[in-house]
Amino acid sequence: MSVLVLGRARARLAEAPTLTILLASLVAAAMLLAPTYLIVRVAGEGSKAWDIISASNTTDAVIRTAMLALAVTGASIAISVPLAWLTTRTDLPLKQLWTVLLVLPLVVPSYVGAFILVSALGPRGTLQDWLSPFGVERLPEVYGFSGAWLALTIFSYPYVFLPLRAAFQGLDPALEEAARGLGKSGIETFRRVILPQLRPAMMGGGLLIALYTLSDFGAVSILRFDSLTRIVYLQYTTAFDRSAAAALGLVLVMMALMLVLIEGVTRGAGRYYSQSQRRQPATVRLGHWRWPALLLCLLVVGIGVAMPVSVVTFWLVRGLQAGESIGFVQEAAFNSAYASGLAALVAVAAALPVVYLAVRHPSPASSLLEKATYAGFALPAITVALALVFFASNYAPTVYQTLGLLVFAYVVRFLPQAISACRSSLVQINPRTEEAARSLGHGPSRVFLRITAPQMLPGLSAGAVMVFLTAMKELPATLLLSPIGFHTLATEIWASTSEAFFARAALPALVLLALSGVPTALMVLREPAAHE
Amino acid sequence: MRRLLAAAIFAALLLPLAAACSGDSSSSLTIYAGRSSTLVDPILKQFAKETGIHVRVRYGDSTELASTILEEGKNSPADIFYGQDAGSLGALLAANRLTPLPGDLLQLVPEAYRSPQGLWVGISGRARVAAYNTDKLSPSDLPASVLGYSDARWKGRVGYVPPSDGFPDFVTGLRLILGEDAARAWLQAFKANNPKAYPNNLAALQAVADGEVDVALVNHYYLLRSLQEHGQGFKARNYYFSSGDPGGLINVAGAGILDTAGNREYAERFLRFLLSAEAQQYFAESTFEYPLAAGVAADPQLPPLSQLQPPKIDLTRLSDLQGSLKLMREVGLLP
Numbered sequence: 069m070s071v072l073v074l075g076r077a078r079a080r081l082a083e084a085p086t087l088t089i090l091l092a093s094l095v096a097a098a099m100l101l102a103p104t105y106l107i108v109r110v111a112g113e114g115s116k117a118w119d120i121i122s123a124s125n126t127t128d129a130v131i132r133t134a135m136l137a138l139a140v141t142g143a144s145i146a147i148s149v150p151l152a153w154l155t156t157r158t159d160l161p162l163k164q165l166w167t168v169l170l171v172l173p174l175v176v177p178s179y180v181g182a183f184i185l186v187s188a189l190g191p192r193g194t195l196q197d198w199l200s201p202f203g204v205e206r207l208p209e210v211y212g213f214s215g216a217w218l219a220l221t222i223f224s225y226p227y228v229f230l231p232l233r234a235a236f237q238g239l240d241p242a243l244e245e246a247a248r249g250l251g252k253s254g255i256e257t258f259r260r261v262i263l264p265q266l267r268p269a270m271m272g273g274g275l276l277i278a279l280y281t282l283s284d285f286g287a288v289s290i291l292r293f294d295s296l297t298r299i300v301y302l303q304y305t306t307a308f309d310r311s312a313a314a315a316l317g318l319v320l321v322m323m324a325l326m327l328v329l330i331e332g333v334t335r336g337a338g339r340y341y342s343q344s345q346r347r348q349p350a351t352v353r354l355g356h357w358r359w360p361a362l363l364l365c366l367l368v369v370g371i372g373v374a375m376p377v378s379v380v381t382f383w384l385v386r387g388l389q390a391g392e393s394i395g396f397v398q399e400a401a402f403n404s405a406y407a408s409g410l411a412a413l414v415a416v417a418a419a420l421p422v423v424y425l426a427v428r429h430p431s432p433a434s435s436l437l438e439k440a441t442y443a444g445f446a447l448p449a450i451t452v453a454l455a456l457v458f459f460a461s462n463y464a465p466t467v468y469q470t471l472g473l474l475v476f477a478y479v480v481r482f483l484p485q486a487i488s489a490c491r492s493s494l495v496q497i498n499p500r501t502e503e504a505a506r507s508l509g510h511g512p513s514r515v516f517l518r519i520t521a522p523q524m525l526p527g528l529s530a531g532a533v534m535v536f537l538t539a540m541k542e543l544p545a546t547l548l549l550s551p552i553g554f555h556t557l558a559t560e561i562w563a564s565t566s567e568a569f570f571a572r573a574a575l576p577a578l579v580l581l582a583l584s585g586v587p588t589a590l591m592v593l594r595e596p597a598a599h600e
Numbered sequence: 601m602r603r604l605l606a607a608a609i610f611a612a613l614l615l616p617l618a619a620a621c622s623g624d625s626s627s628s629l630t631i632y633a634g635r636s637s638t639l640v641d642p643i644l645k646q647f648a649k650e651t652g653i654h655v656r657v658r659y660g661d662s663t664e665l666a667s668t669i670l671e672e673g674k675n676s677p678a679d680i681f682y683g684q685d686a687g688s689l690g691a692l693l694a695a696n697r698l699t700p701l702p703g704d705l706l707q708l709v710p711e712a713y714r715s716p717q718g719l720w721v722g723i724s725g726r727a728r729v730a731a732y733n734t735d736k737l738s739p740s741d742l743p744a745s746v747l748g749y750s751d752a753r754w755k756g757r758v759g760y761v762p763p764s765d766g767f768p769d770f771v772t773g774l775r776l777i778l779g780e781d782a783a784r785a786w787l788q789a790f791k792a793n794n795p796k797a798y799p800n801n802l803a804a805l806q807a808v809a810d811g812e813v814d815v816a817l818v819n820h821y822y823l824l825r826s827l828q829e830h831g832q833g834f835k836a837r838n839y840y841f842s843s844g845d846p847g848g849l850i851n852v853a854g855a856g857i858l859d860t861a862g863n864r865e866y867a868e869r870f871l872r873f874l875l876s877a878e879a880q881q882y883f884a885e886s887t888f889e890y891p892l893a894a895g896v897a898a899d900p901q902l903p904p905l906s907q908l909q910p911p912k913i914d915l916t917r918l919s920d921l922q923g924s925l926k927l928m929r930e931v932g933l934l935p
Contacts, residue, residue, distance in 0.1 A: 125929075186803075290799045302934065305663040306768055307925050308691040310670070390829060450664060454671050461672040469658075469677070547660040548668050552630065552677075563637040563659065566800075571829070572638060 084429040085512050091421035096437045098418075099480060102444040103321050105455035109314035117315035126296075130319060132213075133295040136288075137281040137327075139217050141274045144225035147368060148273070149266070152232035154361050158352045166365050167233070167592045168585055173372030174226040174534070175584035177541040177558060179286030180565065180577065182219045184379045186210060186290060216293035222372045223287070224280050227485065228273025230534060231492045234526040235269035238496035241349030268335060268495050272488035275331040275442070279324055279484065282446035296320055297448045304450055317451045324446035328439045341498040373581075380577045387571020397560060397576045404556040405583055407471065407546075408539035411478035412486075412532040412587075418479060419486035419531060424516070427494045428502075438487065445484040449544035452481055457548055470551055477545040482538050486531035493527020494520070529591045537584050557583075628654035629866045632669060632678040634662025634688060635853060643882045647873045653866050662688045669858065670695055679861040680870060682723070684853050686915045687769065689720045698856040705868065708875045708893045713852050716914060722852030723874045724889035727820040727908055728770055729838040730847065731808050737815070742839050746770075746817065746847025750789035758795040759804040759816035762933050766801065766819050766851065771924040773849045773913050780927075787931045797933075802826075809836040817847070824888040824901060842909045850910040852892065 110117045120126060154160045155167045173181075189210045209215070239262065247257040288295045296316060303313035354361055426438040444452055456477050460468040467473050497520060505515040521528070543558045550556070557580040564573035633640060637659040648655040658665070662684035669676050669692060681698075683689045692698050698719040706718050713722035730749075732742060743749060749758050761767050775783040796813050798804035804816040805826060823838050841848030855874065857867045873879055880891035890898050890905045898905055928934040 183803075290803070292797055292799070302925075304667055305661065306687070306921055308663065308667065308670075308688075309922075310667065387829075450667075453664075454667060457668050458671040461675045465675055468675070544664070547658075548664065552656045552658050559659070566636050566661075569638050569825075 084425055084434075087513075088421045088425055091418075092425045092434070092437050095418045095422050095483070096440040098476075099441040099444055099483060101459055101480065102447055102452045102455040103318075105458055106314040106317045106321065106447075106451070108458075109311050110318060113311045113315075117311060117318075120312050120315040121319055126299075126316065126319065129294060129296045129299055130323065132293075133282060133297075134323065136213065136216060136220070136293065136295060137278040139213075140220045140224065140281045141228075141278045143217070143221040144228050144277045145270055145274055147221075147364075148225050148229040148232050149270070150361075150364060151368065152229055152236055154354075154365070156233050156236040157349060158354050158358075158361070160354060160358060160361055160365070164589075164592050166369070168589045169369045169373055170229060170365065171226045171533070171537070171588045172581060172585060173223050173368075175537045175541055175581060176223050176372070176376050177286060177543065177561065178219065178223055178284050179290060180380075180561065180573075181223045181376060182215070182287040182290035183565070184376050185215065185219050185222075187379065188375055189215075211292045213293060215291035216288050216295070219287040219291060220277075220281050220284060222368070224277050224284075225368075226537075227276040227280065227534065228270060230530045231269040231273040231489050231527070232266060234489065234493055234530050235266050235496070237526055238493060239265055239349065244349075269492040271331045271335050272492045275327060276445075276485055276488050278327050279442065279446040282320055282323060283448055285448055285450075296323075300448050301450060304454075310454075313451065317447055320446045320448070321443055324443060325439070327446075328442045332435065332439065341496050377578070377581065380574045383570040384574035384578070387574065390571070392571045395572075395575075397557065397579055400555045400557050400560045400576060401579050401583060403554055404540050404558065404580070407474055407478065407550075407556065408536045408542075410475045411482065411539040412536040414475060415479045415483050415486040415535040416490070416528055416532045418483060419490045420521075423487055423490040423494055424520075427491060428499065438491075441487055442484045444480060445482075449481065449542070453477065453545040453548045456480070456545070460549070469549060471554070474546065474550045474554070477549050478535070478539040478542060481542065481545060482535045485534040485538065489527045489531030489534060490524065491527075493524045493530075497523045529594070533587050533591050536587055540580060540584055627863075628656055629679050629863065629870060630656045630658070630677050631680045631682055631870070632658050632660070632665045633682045634660065634665045634684045635682060639887050640682075642886070643874075643879050646878070646882075647870060651866075651869060651873070653869070655870075663691075666691045669697060672860075674860060676858060676860040678858050679863065679867050680855055681858055682853070682855040682874075685769070685851055686854065687921050689715070689854055689856055690921075692856065692858070693717075693719050697859050699859050699861070699864075701857065701871065702868065705871055705875070708872075710892065710894075712910075712912070713850075713892050713915065714854070715856075720854045720856035721871060721875070722854040722892045722915070724880075724883040724887065725850050725852045725892050725905065726766075726889050727840065727910070728766060728847055728849045728851075729818060729820045729823075729840055730815050731805050731818050731823055731836045731838055732815045733808050733811055733813075734835050734837055735811065739837075739839055742815070744841070744843075745845045746841060747786060747845075749795075749815070749817075750786055750793060752793070754815070755793045756796075757814040758790075758793065759798050759807050759813035760795050761799070761801055761804050761816075761818065762797050762928065767817065768921050768924045768928065769851050770817065770846065770849055771928060772917065772921065773911055774846045775924065775927065776913050776917060777846045777911055784927060784931065787927065787933060791931050791933055805836055809834055811835070819851075820902065821888040824899065827901075840903055840908060844909050844911045846911050848908065848910050849913065850890070850905075850908065852915065853889070 151170055155163050155170065160166065244257050244261050247261045252260065283297055285297050285301055288298045289301070296319060300313050300316045303309045303316065422438050422441055425434040456473065460473055502515050502519055505519050506512070510518070541558050543562055546556055546559055557576040560576040561573045561580070564570065631644065644655055644657055647653070666681065666683065666688040669678055669681060681689070681692055689698070693715065700718050701721060703718070706714055706721055709722050713725060714720065730742060730746065743751070771783070771787065774786065778786065796807070798807060798816070801818040801822050804818050805822045807813050808816045809826070820838055823836060826834050826836070855871055857864065857871070861867050875893040877896055880893045880896040883889050884891045884896060884898050888899050888902070925934060
């Protein structure tokens with residue numbers, strides 16, 4: 069039986085174009101560089117590494133970190149489903165504007181976002197000041213689990229919001245119309261027909277959020293939550309113990325693989341494409357419901373965008389009043405946009421063969437290739453950066469600290485975002501159209517470019533935008549791997565905030581937000597508008 | 601046609617990637633600077649301008665850059681490591697990556713602020729202080745020794761910065777002065793007082809000014825910068841420990857020449873420049889740190905370096921942080 073299955077799987081993989089297999093394997097190999105480095109660092113320290121991994125405080129940290137990852141993922145999905153539905157299927161006023169604003173929290177670097185959260189919600193923060201006339205003496209503790217949970221949810225939920233929007237747009241309205249026709253209520257239709265079809269996007273995006281939470285350092289350090297990544301950083305920064313840090317890094321890789329497996333299982337083997345011709349669904353009229361809907365959008369945008377922007381603007385104004393000279397940042401802005409733009413293009417190009425192979429030629433091998441690309445995403449940025457320092461400086465010195473290596477580092481860090489978005493759009497495309505094109509005598513690459521890729525466009529652009537936005541704020545790899553003297557907006561912000569020159573950090577931070585809004589707006593405006 | 605155009609645009613975008621920027625290592629000086637570019641970039645530019653030497657600086661976190669040099673091994677492009685603290689210099693020293701400096705260069709700085717083996721030299725110094733909220737406390741309310749903060753009177757009122765620069769060094773000093781057991785006992789009592797941990801010195805100082813905590817153990821110069829940014833109304837001031845109290849440790853930002861340095865002459869010229877009156881004056885005025893080379897005075901708002909009575913500790917021994925971190929984990933001050 070199993071031989072039969074394996075045999076069939078092999079046959080399916082064998083049908084795949086050799087070039088695709090080759091490209092996908094190359095991509096997966098690149099993505100395994102960081103885990104390989106960890107093994108190199110741990111090797112030879114076997115017993116010591118095991119002591120660190122099996123220590124009771126490591127176990128505690130694993131549990132704490134896993135709980136945070138689950139809580140952040142759950143909350144992100146819970147707010148993203150209604151937001152994605154509102155901005156794709158309803159007559160919500162200013163839908164496109166809301167969409168752009170709802171994506172923007174993703175570009176707020178977590179260390180900046182968490183800092184602002186503390187200054188707004190912390191003890192003696194702005195909110196406390198406002199509420200104290202009403203007799204509110206104490207706010208709930210912002211430090212620890214709850215603060216880290218709030219910050220990571222607000223600044224990473226777009227990872228699932230974007231793919232969910234793409235999924236809503238790719239849904240075949242015929243299914244829900246049929247359900248309604250059979251007398252199901254709106255809510256039941258949503259639960260029984262729509263929700264299951266959203267599962268790939270929800271799980272894919274949720275996986276990204278969980279892995280991102282494992283890897284985040286900025287928010288947990290400012291909000292004082294001792295996640296595994298914070299402990300890894302401490303090993304590097306106070307103990308210079310690279311093997312201990314690597315041992316803990318391997319624990320993170322294990323956690324990542326577990327999450328990827330869970331996602332793979334829950335994803336199931338269902339079909340998510342429709343047989344009929346795609347058409348636009350009817351717009352849902354919100355009526356009076358538009359007020360609570362607007363309130364929800366306002367709340368999320370308020371915490372995720374308006375609050376950071378107003379605090380940063382306040383820094384800028386206060387600095388200008390104090391006579392601080394605010395330098396121009398156009399070079400840093402160009403560098404950020406250029407390197408991040410390249411990373412977005414390369415990441416989407418690298419994601420395509422991996423996703424195509426995994427979806428169109430499913431087999432244990434193609435699935436393994438896809439899962440391998442996620443291995444490094446849960447690692448702290450500093451670990452990935454040092455891994456690339458190690459490999460590039462010792463084995464590829466000519467590319468060391470060049471723009472090419474920086475772009476490569478961005479792709480290595482953020483490829484899973486592109487993979488996730490591409491996958492959830494490819495599974496919505498009926499392979500019959502491709503087969504039909506093939507039967508008409510077109511080659512596989514032509515079919516892919518002419519038939520498949522255009523239909524994947526919402527997913528491709530969502531993936532590219534996510535990679536772009538996260539690369540714009542990337543810091544650790546940028547500091548260590550960029551060409552010398554290459555400043556980005558993120559390094560400018562870091563240089564100023566690390567030494568508390570907030571006024572000087574304000575302008576690059578605002579430019580970062582504005583620049584990130586451009587591709588987001590372009591993507592949203594290109595979408596086919598739902599018909600009235 | 602459209603596809604051809606797209607391919608051309610893509611190629612044009614990728615072109616600069618191929619052009620690896622290769623600087624000639626012997627005619628330029630590459631510095632890995634673990635200090636904020638906002639703080640030191642002006643003075644590094646001044647060096648380039650005065651000497652005509654092409655200076656290439658990589659800024660980053662001090663400890664991350666030290667780790668980077670360790671990963672790069674013999675292929676490191678760096679000539680100079682300019683670190684934020686004795687700890688990261690110590691990590692490079694322990695890995696035999698620093699090379700001996702000439703005696704006359706070392707002589708520019710008092711013995712207490714350089715490596716006894718002559719492998720690195722301190723450039724500027726910072727004192728550990730207790731910053732207190734001026735609404736709630738006056739200096740006479742504060743204990744003369746940092747050891748007083750384990751008293752139950754200070755329960756929940758003290759802020760500190762466990763992982764970052766300063767506090768682990770303070771713990772090392774404590775161990776060297778009091779001995780291992782007494783240091784552990786004090787840290788346990790301190791921990792039992794529920795001190796609040798902050799991610800960095802500035803956040804701790806801000807918490808003092810906001811009244812979130814009454815006192816915080818921090819470095820001296822953040823206050824002067826906050827005063828500059830917020831004005832004299834900023835509700836925090838520094839208390840300087842004296843009489844060799846372990847609370848009043850002075851740590852240094854320092855620099856050393858790496859074994860991978862391509863041009864030693866330039867590297868030595870750079871270190872001499874950092875210790876020149878011009879550069880030392882810059883540190884006094886712009887970063888509010890203590891200039892370490894003889895003959896340059898600190899900012900007038902600060903007590904002079906000569907009047908501070910820091911504990912007498914070999915700073916190189918501060919670079920052995922492992923024991924302190926282990927102790928901090930043991931008593932639960934670190935995860």
